[in-house]
Amino acid sequence: KNQVEQSPQSLIILEGKNCTLQCNYTVSPFSNLRWYKQDTGRGPVSLTIMTFSENTKSNGRYTATLDADTKQSSLHITASQLSDSASYICVVSSAVSDGNNNDMRFGAGTRLTVKP
């Protein structure tokens, strides 16, 4: 079972509307959580990075929240624009690496489509 689950898998909204994407994780011990935006066919771009002591972090119209107790994070997009159409990927890092020294756990992403 994946340690990072994102929902919904896909989402269609109208331009100008707000939306919220979810990321639930079971990674333990927790180190940090990142949200990436990936335009189709392009490399991901970092939006926010949050440690356990941070509840909210904003980057323009993007606001990420983190509840380390319930192991949930959300990415809220305000006043959506056509350019927000992309996949949004949640990456959770563990404070302990696995046997291959890898500490990153990736969600499958949410594909957002913003329509005019």
Add this chain to the structure above:
Amino acid sequence: DSGVTQTPKHLITATGQRVTLRCSPRSGDLSVYWYQQSLDQGLQFLIQYYNGEERAKGNILERFSAQQFPDLHSELNLSSLELGDSALYFCASSPQGSGGWSEQYFGPGTRLTVT
């Protein structure tokens, strides 16, 4: 533009062949990461190199290998290619060696098509 360059941009080859993908990290970055992204699939972490040494491993097949050279550029070698290896291959770089802590900057990717 992230500052990470990847070549080639597109690659078409036949099953059973071997290819090499190239990545140049941002100036000053010591870590290079390789990722595979199949059609409509999530990012799969393959391997990380830090200052020339293998640092972390993900879901990398035995048919795949990578190395980082003294000038810090990296190559990902894919051999005995299968149809299922068709994917986008991304390289990312970061200043430090910790994948979980470092801000990673992704390149534009190499699209590999195996026919």
